[in-house]
Amino acid sequence: MKVVKFGGSSLADGSHFQKVIHIIQSDVTRQVVVVSAPGKRFAEDTKVTDLLITYAQQVIAQKPTETIVQKISQRYKSIGTFFNLPARPIDKIIKKLCSLPDEYYPSHAYLMAAFKAHGERLNAMLLTSVLNHLGIKARFVDPFEAGIIVTDNPADATVMPETYQNLAQLHFKDEKLIFPGFFGFTPNGQIATFSRGGSDITGAIVARGLKAELYENFTDVDAIYAVDPHIVPHPEAIKKMTYREMRELSYAGFSVFHDEAIIPAIEGQVPIKVKNTNHPDLPGTLIVPETHFTPHHTITGVASSERFAALYLHRYLLNKEVGFTLKLLQILYKYDVSYEHMPSGIDDLTIIFDKNQLNRQTIHEMCHDIQNTLHPDQLDWIDDYAIIMVVGEGMRSKIGTIENIIRPLAENGIGVHMINQGASRISIMLGTKQADAKRAVKEIYTHFFNTVSTERKILYAD
Incomplete structure (x- = not known):
């Protein structure tokens, strides 16, 4: 059984929903689905989550909410119309949306958390209705029903250990289970959201709790790259990497995952695959435990953050x-x-x-x-400080790596203020001026990935 998560850009409108449904149907083992709220349909569009924040702010300020409720409702209605969905499930979603101000909240922070969480909650309800309408047996699983219990921090919750025991008790047969991402319930029954990478966190939690064979995270990129494509055009795609490498690179600026989002999957030793919703047949990037992993190259990736x-x-x-x-x-x-x-x-x-x-x-x-x-x-x-992380499991057994990292920087007049190698010996951290960071990343990448073409071919061998 696989757990699959789809981000907001993958669920922005009806045509995107159709791609997601095709992906779900193309593999019978994709039985558990975690969804985000609808994202932007075009550059000038507004995410549903941002509309919900405005809705919450207007409720708190006791201002009229009819216009913003209509905007949010229209996002879900348009997706339902795309699939000729009957009125009843849409009416249920709109009723839930309109009733949010009438619920009890201990504070404005909890009100805001609940409103934001309903982007995912209503989207999961909608996807469930669409799947059933198309003859695909599906069941909406609310985090309260599943027992996803989180700490009493309305906008910065963390999962509690009993969640995994609760998820282990969840019974299902041949239907698709549709979970909303981004939130859980406190012991007092209030909605609390995760901070950053919320739906990614839910996906990792569910994958661990249900002991999935694979956690597939669908996004809008073909793979995780060895360097930011904005710095180096058309960089190498990473086909396989370890949890530790992903964590180190995410910390330093890789934007596919927030560095804390995949911890539950790591704790459960569930492999993670990053794939593109728009190109689902591409191999993507597989993230695996360090055990039995054999690196084929010294460096896996290089990233920077200011x-x-x-x-x-x-x-x-x-x-x-x-x-x-x-x-x-x-x-x-x-x-x-x-x-x-x-x-x-x-x-x-x-x-x-x-x-x-x-x-x-x-x-x-x-x-x-x-x-x-x-x-x-x-x-x-x-203040003028940037961190560069050079990461690779292959560094542990390679002599002279620091010299090979520093040499191209020295040759190009880039000063290094700090060098620090982690105890795991899979990462080397450099401190530079912010103005030099991107150039340093480019020079390091070019040195390791472009100097020996035959080595590049070996790099991403499975």
Whole structure:
């Protein structure tokens, strides 16, 4: 049995629905389907989730909602009309949509979560009705029925362990099970949504809970590429990679998955395949456990991200002072700030942060406390910072990889501010100026993927 997930761009309108239905029918083992809310139909269009956010905001502000409800309703109605769906299932969807303001919510945050979640919930109901109308036996499975229990965080929920026990009790025969992605229910029965990559998370949860043989994630790209196609045109497609490689590359900017979205599948050791809804016959990218994986190339991929900033401290004999790092971490804890990396030397220490958790006031106050508590000789905040991740299982057994990464950068005048190799030995992290990041990625990719053509042919062998 396979669990298949379709993103918003794959379910934007009736013609996209038709492609999804064809994919579901083409493989009888595709028995469990997880759906997102309808996405954009064209560049200037609005996602249904964004329309629902507006709906929620208007309810909170006690403003008229008829116009926005009509816009949302029309998205679902147009898909129903495409398939000549009878009025009854559409009326049920519209009634559910209109009744949202009448439900009880403990706070505005829970109201917002519930409204947003209904993009997926109503879309799953609609797909179920369309499938049954076409003679394909299908059943809508609400997360409440399935027992998808999440923490009490309305917009940033995480799955609770009992979810997997609940999913193991779910009985089904030959019908297709249609799950809405993006949300679960708190122990108190309130809807709470996952943060980023919500439907991907649901797909991974369901795949683990139902012990699927494969989790297929359909999106709008043919595969995961060894480098961002916006940086290097027509890059190599990765046919097979490990969970660890995917996590490292997602963290550094690969946009197919949010780096935390596939953790449930990893924990359940469920292989993941990324495929394109528009080209479902292409092989896509298979993501597998590290066990028994044989790399055929040193480097699998290279990615960069500019969402980072760094704090540089210099003080003589820093390494001799007991408790120095503890004091530093206590200051970070005071401001509820986590750090990403902390490379250090005998007199120097650099702390790398995700800028998304910081604002100017926090930075100013935190640096002030560090200066007064630790008395560094030099303290610099570096906003102009980018991280480059070079990732590959083959790096563990290859001598001279760092030299081969640095050489093309040096030859092209690209400075490196930091080098850090992870304990797993499958990734090397570089720090550069933001202006140099894309050029550095391109040079590293070109060095490893374009210099030896015969090696490139071996790279993606199954």
